[in-house]
Amino acid sequence: MAAARDPRPVGDKLVTVFGGSGFIGRHVVRALARDGWRIRVAVRRPDLAGHLQPLGGVGQIVTTQANLRYPESVAQAARGSDAVVNLVGILSESGKQSFEAVQAEGASIAAEAAKEAGAARFVQMSAIGADRASKAQYGKTKAAGEDAVLAVYPDAVIIRPSIVFGPEDDFFNRFAAMARMSPVLPLIGGGRTRFQPVFVGDVARVVAMAAAGEIAGGAGAYELGGPEVMTFEEVLRFVLKETGRDRALVPLPFGLAKLQAKVLQLLPNAPLTVDQVTMLETDNVVSEDAKAAGRTLEGLGIEPASAAEVAPTYLWRFRKSGQFEKTRTEA
Template structure:
């Protein structure tokens, strides 16, 4: 019988790519998610019965243990960018990974891969970065041979970064950003999946920081995105002090409405994160150590951002027609 991997958060942005690659490698894949009925699409990644979504709440020991049974390896992709209800940074990114690792050790699971983030720092004033570091420590406490992946901003067809700002660019002549000078090293989602698969199928212990071949500041990334979607917009930097005031208002509104009105704009914690560069450290292990050549943004962004162009899929046809008339 084929080996089994349990992927926590396996229907999410990064998790689905790992699930697909594991299925192609011949593994049985158990996708552990909170809403399995919304993850039925993962079944198409393999043969009938090879990939199955199952319910799991990583805040509960028994729930985690139930989906761990029979697994050769586990992958944790669960994380949150903003706190909502019981899904706090501490519960999801600190306690959750340690719970998974502890139960994996109890079940004698051979390997674990944990997806964290660049910037994880136990001393950080950002709850996001602090709990990411606590989650890593919890994993290594129980599974010292685990592989920990720290990607920079991850891009791909389902991302919440370029898609979000490309959508905003359709709304008006100004594109506001916070931290225009902050540097990032965007990494293609399938490259992260390749690294995770190597951790599942072989011994690759340690922390790997994953960044793409190009480093750009926030403004440069927006200029690149605008060039791809063929729109001219003014990229306006919002000072951190002003962003903090805005975020305080949005956070307060979410709090007084008990989460009925969610802060989908920007939180104070996100502002704190945007003050720091999000790039691979010079002495960190990364793609080179795994033998992976990361994909460049320019070769991928046009494949999914075309729908934000003024004429969508017909934009290239119109441009070709204009060139014919001018020749």
Template sequence: MAKLVTIFGGSGFVGRYVARRLAKDGWRVRAACRNPNEALFLRTYGVVGQVEPVFANIRDDDSVRAAIRGADAVVNCAGTFDTRGRNDAEAVQQHGAGRVARIAAEEGVRRLVHISAIGADADGKSEYARTKARGEALVSGAFPGAVILRPSVVYGPEDQFFNRFAGMARTSPVIPVVGGRTRFQPVFVDDVAAAVVAAVDDPAASGVYELGGPDVHTFRELMEQMLDVIRRKRAVVNLPFGLAGLMARVAEVGNVMTFGLSPQPITPDQVAQLHHDNVVADGAKGFADLGIQPRAMEAELADYLWRFRPSGQYSDIKQSAQNIRGGGSGRAGFS
């Protein structure tokens, strides 16, 4: 019988790629999530019955145990930027991570892979960084053989990073960024999934791995590259941290007072995160130690950001027509 893996957050951005790769690798996949009826698309990743979404509440012992029971391996992809509510960062990334690791050990699971983040720091300025670090400590304490993966900012077709700013560029003449000089090492979501599979399959891979793409860019440079891909000219304006923090606090109050109806483009916690570079540390284990060559960002962005171009899917055809009319010397139009 095929081995069974339980993936917490299996229908999320990273989790769905992990589920698809493990199913392709022959595993039976139990995708544990809060809304299994909204995760039925996962079933198409394997043969009939191979991938099954199941309900799990990472805040509840019995729910977590039911999702883990009988599994050979567990992957925890659950994470959040929320700092309020029952499913906030402390509940999910700290106590939830510890709960998954403890119960996985109690149930005799042979392999545990935990997704954390570069910048995890128990003494960090942001709640996100602190809960990630405390979650790692609980995981290591309960399951000493666990593999902890720390990716930089993860991008891909369903991301909330490039898609968000590209959507903004459709209507806004300005792209505001906080921490324009902060450095990132973007990593493609399917490369993170490949790292998970490698960690699950390799019994000698225990430890912490920091995952970054082949290139390091500042926040401002990333926005400029995104604008180049979607062929739009916009001003990239860096907001001072003080002003950004004030705006975030005002937006947070408005969001609370309107019971979530007022938009909150950025939170005070995210502003705090942007004070620090998000790149692989010198000497850290990474993709190479897992036998993976990460893909270059430039090779992937156009595959899913094309819909934000002025002419969408017809952009290349329009550009070719302009080049023909211009005798081959034309250049793509920018909006």
């Protein structure tokens, strides 16, 4: 886990963070605030970003309206910035918020705006699994976004985390919520897909280092993973243990899961899409190339926090009696 730093005095350097009000965004904003940046958070709905204000000093964090599908708003948000961070991404498409528009074209628009504004550094949040040859639109457009950014900023820092966890995550929390409601949990693809869950605070620390120019950019993304590699089945069993639930784990072949997802993705706030099932066909772990190049948390001198260390601090709320109920291993 990244070592805690004493907050630095607020300086005159300005960083614009696109997508700074989301799960990863709030932790990035906190890390940047502690480093003394003036922070402009560019979001579609500034009226819903008030929760960011306590993360910094008075006047240190301001919000502004911007949408990556509208270049004029992006250019206005980037104006005067010394560094720009793009965290915008989606896990499923909805209306005009398509993978292509948000993750590929949007990244290009953000980079062009940053360059026009004279920003010295650009940081692009991508993901392990970003690949032009990916069968999943998520991974394919993440890779297209990386290419678009590097075409404008050859020395941009590209960050690819594995599954990110933390108190507000949509990973451990999602499965814990499912276990609370359903007697059965599906092991998609037999539960063999491997993940390397990484703590959101560690990811935020790397983003802040990149914005400050403390790590090199250019060719080769930084791949961030935690200390544990867990299969999908191990993830579910971990969640069940921590929440004190007994649930049946039923294998669900990828083909059947895709048929089910075709129906589910028609629902508002779809719980599962075909694209998400497709992503589960590939392991989500740090590559050997990234390890060899030192483009990992350990390579940056950060000891990654483990899921076993952090996740229990927020999964207790899914226990039948909350924090006062012991898990099976504690009894």
